[in-house]
Structure formats: C-alpha cells, structure tokens
Amino acid sequence: MAVDLPDYVLQNRAHWDKQAAGYVPSGERHWAEATPTWGIWSVPESDIRMISDDLKGKDAIELGCGTAYVSAWLARRGARVVGIDNSEQQLATARRLQQQHKLDFPLIHGNAESVPYPDASFDFAISEYGACLWADPKKWIAEAARLLRPGGRLHFLTNAFLLMLCADEDETKPATEHLLRPAFGMYRVEWPGDSGVEFHLSHSDWIRLLRDAGFEIEELIEVQPPEGSSTRYEFVTLDWARKWPTEEVWKVRKR
Numbered sequence: 535m536a537v538d539l540p541d542y543v544l545q546n547r548a549h550w551d552k553q554a555a556g557y558v559p560s561g562e563r564h565w566a567e568a569t570p571t572w573g574i575w576s577v578p579e580s581d582i583r584m585i586s587d588d589l590k591g592k593d594a595i596e597l598g599c600g601t602a603y604v605s606a607w608l609a610r611r612g613a614r615v616v617g618i619d620n621s622e623q624q625l626a627t628a629r630r631l632q633q634q635h636k637l638d639f640p641l642i643h644g645n646a647e648s649v650p651y652p653d654a655s656f657d658f659a660i661s662e663y664g665a666c667l668w669a670d671p672k673k674w675i676a677e678a679a680r681l682l683r684p685g686g687r688l689h690f691l692t693n694a695f696l697l698m699l700c701a702d703e704d705e706t707k708p709a710t711e712h713l714l715r716p717a718f719g720m721y722r723v724e725w726p727g728d729s730g731v732e733f734h735l736s737h738s739d740w741i742r743l744l745r746d747a748g749f750e751i752e753e754l755i756e757v758q759p760p761e762g763s764s765t766r767y768e769f770v771t772l773d774w775a776r777k778w779p780t781e782e783v784w785k786v787r788k789r
Contacts, residue, residue: 584662594660597665597674675747709770754785
C-alpha cells in the first residue's frame with residue numbers, strides 16, 4: 535500500500551503526477567522515432583548503444599519507464615518487455631500511446647525498488663533518467679540484480695556526477711565552471727522547491743555498489759553531445775556540455 539512506501543517514493547510520485555502533462559510532447563515524439571535518441575541532448579543510439587544487441591525473443595524491463603517510449607523501442611526490436619513507473623499519470627500517457635501505435639506490453643504502476651516478478655525473470659534491464667535517478671541506488675540496483683538472469687545486462691543513463699557538482703540550485707540558471715558542492719557524501723539530493731528527490735553517486739560509489747550487487751562493469755560512457763545539439767532544459771549549456779560530461783551511461787553484466 536502507498537502508506538508503506540518510503541517518503542521519497544511518495545514525494546516523487548506526487549512530483550511526477552504533477553509534471554506528467556509537460557512530458558506528453560516528448561513522449562509522443564519519441565514513440566514516433568524509428569531510431570532512438572537519448573538524454574537531454576537527443577544523442578543518437580549509434581553514439582552510445584544503450585540498447586543491447588539481439589533482443590529478439592528476450593525478456594526486458596524498463597525501470598522507471600515514464601511514457602514508455604524506451605519500452606516501445608525494445609518491443610519493436612523483438613523483446614518481451616515490461617515497463618514499471620512510479621507515476622500513474624505518466625503511465626496514462628504510455629497506455630494511450632500504446633493504443634495509438636498498436637503496441638501492447640505490460641505497464642505496472644509501482645516502485646522499481648520492488649518489482650512484482652520472480653527472481654531471474656529478465657535478460658535485459660534499462661533506465662533512462664528513471665529509477666537510476668529517482669530511486670534509492672542501494673535498493674534499485676539490488677532489485678535489478680535479483681530480476682536479471684546470470685549474464686543479463688543492465689544499462690542506465692543519468693546525470694553526470696561532475697555536472698551535479700557544478701549545477702546551480704536554481705534550475706533556470708546554467709551550471710557553472712566552478713565546484714558548488716562537495717563530492718564526498720553526495721547521495722540523496724533535494725533541490726529547492728517542488729523538485730522531487732534525486733540520487734547522485736560518485737563513480738567510486740557506483741563501482742562499489744554495482745560490484746557488491748554482483749555486476750561486472752563493462753563500460754562507462756561520459757556523454758558529449760554532438761556539435762549543434764540543443765535541449766529544452768536550462769540547467770546546462772551546450773558549450774558547457776561540449777567541455778564536460780552532462781550525462782553518463784553505465785553498462786554492466788550480472789555475474
């Protein structure tokens with residue numbers, strides 16, 4: 535029941551139910567894309583290869599699916615996909631777009647830290663600014679490990695740690711070229727205003743957490759957007775993002 539959920543899960547649920555309408559246009563655009571693009575800069579799939587090769591006939595799950603366009607990309611590549619998200623309003627958009635695009639797969643309203651599937655149910659798990667940003671890493675990483683079969687992969691894209699050290703508390707102001715907060719001890723982050731609860735880890739903390747959960751790290755990509763990229767977000771400029779990573783992609787395999 536909702537009353538048993540941690541405070542940050544309830545806070546983020548309310549936040550994303552409120553924000554959901556603002557993400558309808560991007561959800562519609564991504565659902566219509568034949569070739570995936572990623573993150574706030576719409577980086578091409580060919581640059582970072584977020585989607586695992588040969589998904590046909592494989593079981594996949596998107597952890598924090600939002601409007602579920604990533605799940606749709608996986609389904610079109612032949613995966614048996616499941617999406618789970620904390621926001622019922624985001625899932626309402628996802629269900630409408632499923633009908634519009636005639637693509638059906640399970641969508642679960644729930645917390646990606648506790649997924650109602652048995653152990654070793656999936657071959658591939660993915661998160662783009664989903665559970666990897668809005669769920670407690672100590673919980674969702676352990677849950678992803680539980681859900682994956684031996685040899686299964688987890689890929690996720692989130693804010694780069696360096697950006698978080700330089701980001702202004704006012705998200706309408708771009709990141710600076712100076713460190714604004716300490717690197718040590720960063721974990722649960724709450725920005726001023728109604729912004730929800732985020733989780734940001736240093737690279738060493740991610741490495742320790744992933745390895746302790748039974749993952750081998752295959753690749754870390756610090757994303758540089760292509761020249762001429764644009765974003766609707768104000769918290770970073772293209773000039774900054776061409777010098778330092780705004781986003782990072784982790785690719786790991788369960789031992």
